[in-house]
Structure formats: C-alpha cells, structure tokens
Amino acid sequence: MIKIRIKKEMHTPRGQEWLDIDLNIAKGEFVTVFGESGAGKTTLLRILAGLTQAQEGYIEIDGDVWFDSQKGINLPIQQRKIGFISQESSLFPHMTVRENLEYACSDKNALNSIEEWIITIGLKGLEAQRPDQISGGQKQRVALIRALIKQPKILLLDEPLSDLDIHARLNLQDEIIKVYQKTGITTILVSHDLSEVFRLSRKVFIIHRGKITKSGSPQEVFVNNDLSGKFKFTGEIIEIHKDGVLNILTLSIGNHVTKVVASDEEILGLTIGSKVIVASKAFNPLIFKA
Amino acid sequence: MHDDLQPLLLTFQLAITVTAILFVLGLPLAYWIAFSKNRFKYIVETLVSMPLVLPPTVIGFYLLIVFSPQHFLGHFLETYLGIRVVFSFTGLVIGSVIFSLPFMVNPIKAGLQNFRHELIEASYVLGKSPWETLRRVILPNIKPALLTGIVMAFAHTIGEFGVVLMIGGNIPGETRLASIAIYNEVEALNYDTAGLYALVLVGISFFILLVFYYLNRKPLKIF
Numbered sequence: 001m002i003k004i005r006i007k008k009e010m011h012t013p014r015g016q017e018w019l020d021i022d023l024n025i026a027k028g029e030f031v032t033v034f035g036e037s038g039a040g041k042t043t044l045l046r047i048l049a050g051l052t053q054a055q056e057g058y059i060e061i062d063g064d065v066w067f068d069s070q071k072g073i074n075l076p077i078q079q080r081k082i083g084f085i086s087q088e089s090s091l092f093p094h095m096t097v098r099e100n101l102e103y104a105c106s107d108k109n110a111l112n113s114i115e116e117w118i119i120t121i122g123l124k125g126l127e128a129q130r131p132d133q134i135s136g137g138q139k140q141r142v143a144l145i146r147a148l149i150k151q152p153k154i155l156l157l158d159e160p161l162s163d164l165d166i167h168a169r170l171n172l173q174d175e176i177i178k179v180y181q182k183t184g185i186t187t188i189l190v191s192h193d194l195s196e197v198f199r200l201s202r203k204v205f206i207i208h209r210g211k212i213t214k215s216g217s218p219q220e221v222f223v224n225n226d227l228s229g230k231f232k233f234t235g236e237i238i239e240i241h242k243d244g245v246l247n248i249l250t251l252s253i254g255n256h257v258t259k260v261v262a263s264d265e266e267i268l269g270l271t272i273g274s275k276v277i278v279a280s281k282a283f284n285p286l287i288f289k290a
Numbered sequence: 291m292h293d294d295l296q297p298l299l300l301t302f303q304l305a306i307t308v309t310a311i312l313f314v315l316g317l318p319l320a321y322w323i324a325f326s327k328n329r330f331k332y333i334v335e336t337l338v339s340m341p342l343v344l345p346p347t348v349i350g351f352y353l354l355i356v357f358s359p360q361h362f363l364g365h366f367l368e369t370y371l372g373i374r375v376v377f378s379f380t381g382l383v384i385g386s387v388i389f390s391l392p393f394m395v396n397p398i399k400a401g402l403q404n405f406r407h408e409l410i411e412a413s414y415v416l417g418k419s420p421w422e423t424l425r426r427v428i429l430p431n432i433k434p435a436l437l438t439g440i441v442m443a444f445a446h447t448i449g450e451f452g453v454v455l456m457i458g459g460n461i462p463g464e465t466r467l468a469s470i471a472i473y474n475e476v477e478a479l480n481y482d483t484a485g486l487y488a489l490v491l492v493g494i495s496f497f498i499l500l501v502f503y504y505l506n507r508k509p510l511k512i513f
Contacts, residue, residue, distance in 0.1 A: 049415060051411050051414075051415075077411075077414040077415055078414055078417045078418065078419065079417075080415075081417075082415060083415075084411075084412070084415045086408060086412075088408065090408050090409055090411075090412035092409060092412075092413075092427055092431075093409075093431065094430045094431055103413075103416065103418075103426065104416045104417075106417060146416070147415075150416065150417065
C-alpha cells in the first residue's frame with residue numbers, strides 16, 4: 001500500500017499553484033496519472049522518487065515511511081528502491097547496453113538476471129551496442145530492464161512512450177504489460193495519451209492544476225455511462241470539415257484515425273482537440289474476419 | 291650545454307607538478323561551484339577567476355609579502371616547518387597554482403554544468419552515491435573538459451613570467467625558468483641562447499596544443 005499526502009508549491013505559466021495530493025494506491029496496482037502538461041504529474045513522480053522535495057506531507061510505501069515533514073524524515077533517493085523511467089532516454093551514453101544494465105546491479109543475483117531480462121524484453125544481440133546506436137524504442141526497453149533489475153518496490157513511468165512513433169509505442173506498451181504481469185510490481189504511469197491509459201491501467205487519477213479531480217477505472221472516468229450504445233470508443237477530434245449539409249469529423253481513436261459524419265447539432269461546442277465518444281447501436285455492424 | 295637545458299627542464303618540472311596539484315584541487319572546487327546551491331558561490335567564482343584579469347605582478351607581489359619571513363605566515367612556515375616559500379621552487383609552485391587555477395577550474399566547471407542532469411539523477415535512482423556517480427558516470431562523459439583543463443593549466447604554467455619572477459627570482463637550477471632565462475639572456479645580449487629557449491618553448495607549446503585540438507576536434511567553449 002502506498003500512501004501519499006503531499007503539498008508542494010509549483011511555479012506554472014499561470015502563476016503559483018499548489019500541488020496538493022492525497023491518494024492511496026494498493027500494492028501491485030497499475031495506475032495512471034492523467035492530466036495536461038503543467039498539472040503536476042511529473043512533480044508528483046519526482047517527489048515520490050525523492051528527486052524533488054515536498055514542502056509538507058507524508059509518503060509511506062508498504063509500511064516504510066519515506067517522507068514525513070513533521071518528523072523530519074526524508075529518505076535519500078538512493079535508499080528508496082524505485083524504478084524510474086523518464087520521457088527522454090537516461091541511458092549512460094558511454095556505456096554499452098550491457099554495461100548500463102550491469103551498472104544497476106548491486107549483487108550477484110541481479111547480475112545473473114540480466115540475461116533472462118534481455119531475452120524477455122527482446123534485446124538479444126544489442127548488448128554490445130551503445131545507446132546512440134539503437135532506436136528510441138530499444139533505448140526505453142533497456143531503461144525498463146535497468147529500472148527493474150534491482151527489484152524496486154514501485155515503478156514510476158514518466159511518459160516513457162511519448163517520444164516514440166506509434167509502432168514503437170505499441171510494442172513498448174506490450175512489454176510494459178508483460179513486465180507488469182511477470183513482476184506484479186506497483187506501477188504509476190504518467191500519461192496524457194488516452195489510448196495508453198485504457199490499454200495499460202485499471203485505475204486512473206485525473207490531475208488538474210495540482211489537484212486530483214476524478215479517479216476510477218478509465219471507463220468510469222472518461223466514458224459517459226448513460227448512453228445505451230453497444231459500441232463505444234473515446235477519441236479526440238483532429239479536424240472538423242464542413243461538406244455541404246454534413247460535417248466530417250476526423251477522429252483519433254485508440255491508434256486509428258477515422259472519419260465520421262456529424263450533424264450541425266452534434267458538433268455544437270466541439271472544437272479540434274475535444275474528447276468525444278463515438279457510439280454505435282448493434283443493429284448494423286460490419287464484420288470482417290480479422 | 292647541460293646548464294643551457296636546465297631552465298627548460300625546470301619549466302616542465304614545474305608545469306607537471308602544478309598541473310597535477312591543480313587537477314586534484316580543481317576538480318572538487320569545480321564540482322562545488324557547478325552543483326552547490328550556496329548563495330555566496332559567486333564570491334568563490336570571482337576569486338577563482340581573478341588571475342584572468344589581474345596583472346601577474348600583482349599576484350606575485352602579494353605572495354611575496356605574505357610569504358616573506360618578516361610576515362606571520364612566512365615566518366611560521368620557516369620557523370616551525372622549515373619551509374621557505376619565497377625564492378624557492380615551492381614558491382613557484384604555489385604562485386603558479388594560484389595563477390593557473392581558473393584555467394583548470396573553469397573548463398571543468400563548464401563541463402559539469404553542461405552535463406545532462408537527468409543522467410546524474412538516473413544514477414542516484416539506481417542507488418549510486420554522488421561519489422560513485424562522479425567517478426563512473428560524470429567523469430567519463432566530460433573527458434574533453436578535463437583534457438581542456440589539464441592542457442590549459444599546463445600550457446599556461448609554461449608561459450608564466452610575472453608571478454614566477456616576483457616570487458621565485460632568478461636562481462639558476464632553483465627558480466630560473468625558461469621564460470625568465472630568455473629575459474636574462476636578452477639583457478646579457480646572448481641572443482643565441484635566448485633564441486634556443488624561445489624556439490623550444492614555441493615548438494613544445496605548438497605541439498601540445500596541436501595534439502589537444504586534434505584529439506578534441508569539437509573544442510569546448512571555456513570562458
């Protein structure tokens with residue numbers, strides 16, 4: 001069980017705001033923190049990791065207190081047992097893939113597990129390469145193994161997929177799911193990609209201007225439940241194009257881009273970037289063999 | 291001929307000693323300046339860079355005063371530790387270390403400040419101490435900056451004149467460096483000997499810098 005109650009002043013383009021978080025995460029849960037940039041998502045992860053200090057609060061992981069401003073407890077980063085993966089590659093450029101992994105090992109067991117991890121994550125054959133010789137997706141896979149090799153208590157993922165192309169992103173999502181199933185490690189993912197949230201996590205916290213405004217399963221949080229449609233997809237409007245009496249909306253749904261028609265009434269209040277639900281009744285689906 | 295070479299040998303002995311001392315002193319100092327959040331840091335930075343703007347004779351003059359046996363420090367060193375700083379090789383080393391300090395510290399500081407901080411954080415997250423991070427992550431990645439500091443400090447010590455003349459004087463075999471010997475030989479109208487020293491200094495300086503720029507083809511902005 002992770003208990004986080006923290007307050008921290010943030011300097012944003014909108015002025016001073018407070019990150020004021022109070023949440024619990026069950027052991028072994030995979031949760032997403034979702035919100036726009038500047039909402040405090042990354043700061044929250046950094047505070048958990050010990051890279052940034054909260055002004056006040058309390059952080060407890062599986063019964064161990066990592067931070068308690070009242071008692072003056074602030075466990076150093078090195079002792080926090082976390083795996084952290086950031087948006088940009090943080091592999092050491094002067095070390096090969098294998099050396100990067102070895103650097104993270106503090107004992108023989110960890111060293112012995114390198115080989116198994118390399119096979120699990122599909123990095124065989126790249127061990128002798130340096131980070132600038134492998135692709136962005138491969139770098140993040142190495143970072144994933146490097147983070148897990150010393151068996152951390154929590155895995156913190158700070159938009160690790162956002163710099164990758166769609167193909168690499170899907171691949172790495174699979175690897176993250178695989179790793180999560182294999183280790184059962186408590187994982188906190190920061191993301192602002194809806195499809196990623198739906199695909200990876202069971203629980204999502206929406207963070208807005210430093211406060212958690214909503215939490216629940218991705219379905220509960222993002223999908224309006226009082227529709228009776230049989231198929232429902234959440235997507236984002238990329239383009240609105242008027243064609244005669246109809247409007248053609250181009251939507252990004254999951255990893256697909258699709259076009260749907262909409263009436264003038266339906267698009268009222270919608271702009272590019274609006275999140276929408278596309279629902280269809282079950283009477284006329286087109287079925288193709290996959 | 292043996293006597294002729296002595297100022298040159300002494301010069302390189304001094305440059306090697308000073309560069310070694312500066313590396314050991316300069317690295318922690320540069321690390322502190324690069325990463326400390328102390329609000330009086332700028333005062334230390336100012337002091338380190340003073341030799342860049344002061345005439346060498348000014349520094350030499352103060353060192354001469356401070357270390358002269360008539361003053362407290364010089365008196366203390368000579369009476370209790372038996373060390374005489376003025377007009378000795380030790381004096382040359384102290385003067386040159388102070389005078390070449392910015393040439394070692396500033397490039398290393400720049401290298402540390404330009405180093406991606408996320409990599410340092412990544413190392414800490416992996417459980418590594420600041421010392422281990424410095425040794426295994428930072429230093430291997432700022433080799434060009436380290437090399438710049440070493441070469442600049444070394445080359446600058448070879449070329450020093452004012453400070454070493456003030457504190458070292460002109461004692462053959464003890465404090466008569468090549469740069470001072472050239473001045474003396476010219477005064478004595480021995481242009482041949484002066485020319486020999488000058489040519490050797492030009493050749494060696496050129497060679498050191500040539501090798502440095504060859505190895506370091508994307509040179510660091512230092513100042």
